[in-house]
Amino acid sequence: MLNETQLWAIFNGTVVTIEIAIVAIIFGAIFGVLVALGRISKNKLANGLSWFYIWFFRGTPLLLQLFIIYYAIPIIYLDATGMTFEINPMICAFVAFSLNSTAYLAEIIRAAIESIDGGQMEAAKALGMSYRQAMTKIVIPQTYKRLVAPVGNEFILLLKDTSLVSTIALFDLLRTVKTMASADGNWIYYVYAAAIYLFLTTIIQVVFDKMEVKLGVYER
Amino acid sequence: MSMVKLVNVHKSFGNLEVLKGVNLEIQSGEVVCIIGASGSGKSTMLRCLNHLERITDGEIYIEGELTDKRENNKDLMKIDPAKVQILCTELGMVFQNFNLFPHLSVIDNVTIAPIIVKKAKKEEIEKVALDLLKEVGLSEKKDEYPSRLSGGQQQRVAIARALAMNPKIMMFDEPTSALDPELVGEVLATMRHLAEKGMTMIIVTHEIGFAREVADRVIFMDQGVICEQGTPEEVILHPQEERTKSFLNKIL
Numbered sequence: 001m002l003n004e005t006q007l008w009a010i011f012n013g014t015v016v017t018i019e020i021a022i023v024a025i026i027f028g029a030i031f032g033v034l035v036a037l038g039r040i041s042k043n044k045l046a047n048g049l050s051w052f053y054i055w056f057f058r059g060t061p062l063l064l065q066l067f068i069i070y071y072a073i074p075i076i077y078l079d080a081t082g083m084t085f086e087i088n089p090m091i092c093a094f095v096a097f098s099l100n101s102t103a104y105l106a107e108i109i110r111a112a113i114e115s116i117d118g119g120q121m122e123a124a125k126a127l128g129m130s131y132r133q134a135m136t137k138i139v140i141p142q143t144y145k146r147l148v149a150p151v152g153n154e155f156i157l158l159l160k161d162t163s164l165v166s167t168i169a170l171f172d173l174l175r176t177v178k179t180m181a182s183a184d185g186n187w188i189y190y191v192y193a194a195a196i197y198l199f200l201t202t203i204i205q206v207v208f209d210k211m212e213v214k215l216g217v218y219e220r
Numbered sequence: 221m222s223m224v225k226l227v228n229v230h231k232s233f234g235n236l237e238v239l240k241g242v243n244l245e246i247q248s249g250e251v252v253c254i255i256g257a258s259g260s261g262k263s264t265m266l267r268c269l270n271h272l273e274r275i276t277d278g279e280i281y282i283e284g285e286l287t288d289k290r291e292n293n294k295d296l297m298k299i300d301p302a303k304v305q306i307l308c309t310e311l312g313m314v315f316q317n318f319n320l321f322p323h324l325s326v327i328d329n330v331t332i333a334p335i336i337v338k339k340a341k342k343e344e345i346e347k348v349a350l351d352l353l354k355e356v357g358l359s360e361k362k363d364e365y366p367s368r369l370s371g372g373q374q375q376r377v378a379i380a381r382a383l384a385m386n387p388k389i390m391m392f393d394e395p396t397s398a399l400d401p402e403l404v405g406e407v408l409a410t411m412r413h414l415a416e417k418g419m420t421m422i423i424v425t426h427e428i429g430f431a432r433e434v435a436d437r438v439i440f441m442d443q444g445v446i447c448e449q450g451t452p453e454e455v456i457l458h459p460q461e462e463r464t465k466s467f468l469n470k471i472l
Contacts, residue, residue: 117319119315119319120319120321122272122319123319123321124321124333125271125272126270126272126311127308127309127332127333127337127381127382127385128305128306128308128309128333128337128338128385129305129333129336130301130305133336133337137332137336138321138332218322218324218365218367219322219365
């Protein structure tokens with residue numbers, strides 16, 4: 001069985017995992033909306049920037065993005081200014097995971113917006129609403145229900161991908177149990193980790209299923 | 221008073237010219253029914269009036285005021301989006317597919333535009349909305365979502381929703397074409413009621429019987445131009461143009 005120190009270590013590792021996933025899904029959702037609006041915008045600059053953003057962050061490994069932020073930026077900073085700075089790995093993880101999930105969520109949100117019947121925007125405009133009013137009051141609220149399933153998916157992926165942060169000196173759940181397993185040669189720690197991951201993803205799955213039903217009340 | 225005036229209006233989608241020089245003036249209180257085959261440009265003409273489509277050439281006046289003037293797809297006047305927004309509120313529009321907002325209850329469908337566009341007070345506009353729903357016979361459905369209504373009921377809510385903005389002109393784009401036959405009557409009755417109250421109406425329709433009964437003027441459009449117009453008697457019963465005759469023969 002686990003002693004108290006191990007128990008706390010696993011608890012702290014789990015907290016790191018959860019924190020990164022939650023921060024990434026929240027910032028990803030907020031910035032994802034902006035990038036998605038950029039992608040559907042007729043403004044060439046907004047459209048191009050959004051396209052480039054998604055192209056880069058979806059097209060390169062998350063691990064590479066993590067390395068760039070944690071290892072490359074301090075070196076670039078040193079070369080440019082001649083000064084070093086203390087980089088906080090947790091902040092790096094928040095930034096990298098948020099930037100990455102923004103790209104994926106932007107595409108999910110864009111697809112959801114484009115799936116809303118064009119007649120909705122026309123009806124809103126015919127009633128005198130501006131593009132912005134029509135988007136925020138009519139079109140985007142109708143995407144919520146359609147967003148739940150793919151966003152839940154993304155959330156679960158993020159939660160599991162947090163294990164990548166072990167490469168930048170963070171002790172997440174997986175790294176914690178791996179350290180324990182190699183210290184006393186016991187594989188049972190991996191079972192604990194699997195159980196915790198499954199517990200967390202089950203919560204996400206159940207909550208998102210409930211949300212989907214609730215947000216779809218207006219559908220027959 | 222002239223409510224709507226189109227001067228030599230052209231509209232092309234790419235190489236396809238849908239409107240080929242339409243001239244039309246509609247007076248206050250007039251009920252005008254536009255008939256014609258699909259693709260003749262009827263719906264496009266309505267959509268150009270409230271800027272859902274932009275004309276390629278010509279001029280549009282709403283209540284005597286120039287609202288769009290273009291040549292070769294270029295603006296000849298400065299278009300102020302805020303002004304277009306106000307203009308749209310003068311023109312109520314009812315769509316073939318209703319386009320109710322599915323995430324809002326019936327009453328919220330009716331009140332949302334006045335609240336966010338006209339900054340109307342919620343309690344006040346809800347009273348107005350209830351009266352309008354009563355007028356279209358749906359006040360007891362006010363808390364339902366549109367998905368729980370029949371097509372005919374949805375279309376009547378859509379009419380109430382357009383009326384809530386207090387428009388001076390109501391435009392109907394084939395309002396009964398998506399309805400089951402047994403539901404057509406209730407929508408036509410609502411429109412007839414509106415016509416009797418003196419509303420200026422432009423109705424694109426395939427309901428020839430209704431046009432005959434309600435319209436002050438019937439316009440037959442064909443291949444992007446107004447081919448023939450006059451009283452229902454003249455156009456529907458005694459058409460002069462060959463194209464009108466052949467169209468009416470096909471659908472009657």
